[in-house]
Structures are given as C-alpha cells and as structure tokens.
Amino acid sequence: MTLPIEPPGRGTARASSEPILELRNVDFCYPAARRSTAEVLGGSRLNKINMSIRRGKAHGLIGESGSGKSTIAKLLLGLAAPQAGQILFDGELLTPDRFAAFRLRVQPVFQAPLEALSPATPIGKQIIAPLLVNFKMKSSDCQARLAAAISAVGLSGDILGKLPHQISGGQAQRVNIARALILDPEVLICDEPVSALDMTVQAQILNLLLDLRESRGLSLLFISHDIRSVAYLCSEITVLKCGSIVESGSRDQVLLAPKTDYMKSLLEAVPNSELGIKTASPSTPRSWPAGCRILPADRH
Ligand SMILES: Nc1ncnc2c1ncn2[C@@H]1O[C@H](COP(=O)(O)OP(=O)(O)OP(=O)(O)O)[C@@H](O)[C@H]1O
Numbered sequence: 001m002t003l004p005i006e007p008p009g010r011g012t013a014r015a016s017s018e019p020i021l022e023l024r025n026v027d028f029c030y031p032a033a034r035r036s037t038a039e040v041l042g043g044s045r046l047n048k049i050n051m052s053i054r055r056g057k058a059h060g061l062i063g064e065s066g067s068g069k070s071t072i073a074k075l076l077l078g079l080a081a082p083q084a085g086q087i088l089f090d091g092e093l094l095t096p097d098r099f100a101a102f103r104l105r106v107q108p109v110f111q112a113p114l115e116a117l118s119p120a121t122p123i124g125k126q127i128i129a130p131l132l133v134n135f136k137m138k139s140s141d142c143q144a145r146l147a148a149a150i151s152a153v154g155l156s157g158d159i160l161g162k163l164p165h166q167i168s169g170g171q172a173q174r175v176n177i178a179r180a181l182i183l184d185p186e187v188l189i190c191d192e193p194v195s196a197l198d199m200t201v202q203a204q205i206l207n208l209l210l211d212l213r214e215s216r217g218l219s220l221l222f223i224s225h226d227i228r229s230v231a232y233l234c235s236e237i238t239v240l241k242c243g244s245i246v247e248s249g250s251r252d253q254v255l256l257a258p259k260t261d262y263m264k265s266l267l268e269a270v271p272n273s274e275l276g277i278k279t280a281s282p283s284t285p286r287s288w289p290a291g292c293r294i295l296p297a298d299r300h
Helices: 038-044 069-076 096-105 123-135 139-152 169-181 199-216 227-233 251-256 261-268
Strands: 019-029 045-054 058-063 084-089 106-109 187-191 219-223 236-241 244-250
Touching (some): 019 219, 045 058, 045 219, 045 244, 058 199, 058 227, 069 187, 069 219, 106 169, 139 199, 187 199, 199 227, 227 251, 236 251, 236 261, 244 251, 244 261
Parallel strands (some): 058 219, 058 236, 106 187, 187 219
Antiparallel strands (some): 236 244
C-alpha cells in the first residue's frame, strides 16, 4: 500500500554520503535572550552553526546541558527559524513551498516516551494519527502500514488497543518510533531518545535505531549526553559548547584525537573500551547490558 500523496523527490536515487539536512552559518537566538545582555545569553544563542547530516548515516550531537542541542533539533524540525544562515534539505534551500514535504520526511523522536503520547488514546490510533491528519486517510486504509510499522519496531499487535499507562517506557519509545516511521520519513531527529530509559532498554532502542538505519537507509540525528551511545551509533559527531561548535568530524577523529580541552574533559570519564573503539572482535562493553553490541566499523 502506498501513501495517497507521494512526497516530492521520494524514490530519487541519491548517493548515501550526500548531506540530506544541512545547517550553513546558522545563527539563532531565543526572543527573551535577544533582550538580555551578552553575559546572560550563554547557550541561548547559536553561533555560526555548520553541520551536515548525511544520507543513511547517524550523526551524533553532544555537549553539556544548555549548550543548544535541542535548539538545533528544533531548527532541523522547522519548529524554529534561524535569524541568519541557511537550512538545506536534500540539497535545496528550505523555503516555505518545500516545507510541507520536508515536515513529512523529517520526523522527531523525543526524550520522554510516555509524555509524548496522549494518555487517553489507544496506541494503534496514535500510531496512525499522522496518516489521518496529513493524508486524510480512513483508519481502515491504514492497517497495512500500521502492521508494518509495529513490526519494524518489534512490537506485537496486542499493544494497539492499550493505553499509554498500560505499557512500559521502552514499549512507549517503540510506539513513538513507529508513529514516526508510519510516514516513511528519511530522517529521524532523535533528541535524547534513550536517556529516560533504563540501561537494558537503552541498549534495545539503540539497536533498533541501528537496525532501522541499516534496513531503511534512514538518516539520524542522535542527541545525547552519553558519549558511549553516540560512539555506538554514530559515524560523525558534532560537539557543542555554549551555542558554538567546538569539534566536528568522524567518530574516530572526535573521540580518538580530540582537539579541545573541552572534548578531552568529556572523554576523561569514559574509557576507550566503553566507546567500542579499536575493538578487534565484537564483544560487549564492560558496563553495558547483554544484547548491546559493539559496533563494527563497517556498520557505520
Ligand atoms: N523557548 C526558549 N526560550 C528561551 N530560551 C530557551 C528556550 N529553550 C531553550 N532556551 C535556552 O537556550 C539554551 C539552549 O537550550 P537547549 O534546550 O537547546 O540546550 P540543550 O543542549 O539541549 O540542553 P539539555 O541537554 O539540558 O537538554 C539554554 O540556555 C536554554 O535555557
């Protein structure tokens, strides 16, 4: 079954290393911060942000609390507009006429999985809601896509009639990912998608994102405080401090040869063995739960 409206550009063969989402020289400042003094501004301002999420790749965004990570996610979701600079989607400037297609092809996954769900609506209805709203589809016409979406995230059909308070946090995050996938997006913007989950479930969701990236060619922005998760999932990493990028490059460049004292200090707390770096054979990181795989380099 196909969507009644095929997003423009879909199906076009593109090289997997091309940027799908780009920020070029982007400046952003929240309105309240614009009225404040420069000293108060801190991370409320994004300065000259240049960042590319490549097609089919996972890009990690790390940095201390308040450094501007979620603000970058908002810009990439079209929830805020930059005061200067450009956002490019699929190689073209994101203009108002391209916005509707963009919004379908770039979907969010947020931190608090249960809070992202409506408490009184059955799970199945919530997953198909984007089809009903965006494509005016009838519920009965969404069932094949619904079955595919829940299967893609490893859920079974018995969850569809349940309410959010009847499912676990890990199941709720799978539901949120299914709801994002139902529109068949090309990019997932994942803002701390595992930080509210316990370690075992974190590993399961990371593995799910890894599998989805591989099987669907999804591009991911993965925002996290946890460098190990970023090392596990992402081939490229951007490091943010007080609204500015202080490091950016391949996973190994940023983690093995950090240029700044800031990045070095972030890495001090995490031994290489837990970053999955230079690990000759697949094994499980020391403090990670069983089932969490070290990422072989070729899976990036
Ligand atoms: N709606 C808003 N209005 C004004 N300032 C805001 C708003 N949202 C965030 N900020 C400020 O912008 C800065 C960056 O916030 P942001 O949420 O992007 O940081 P973050 O790196 O994602 O932090 P965390 O890791 O704690 O989620 C912070 O100083 C924050 O207080």
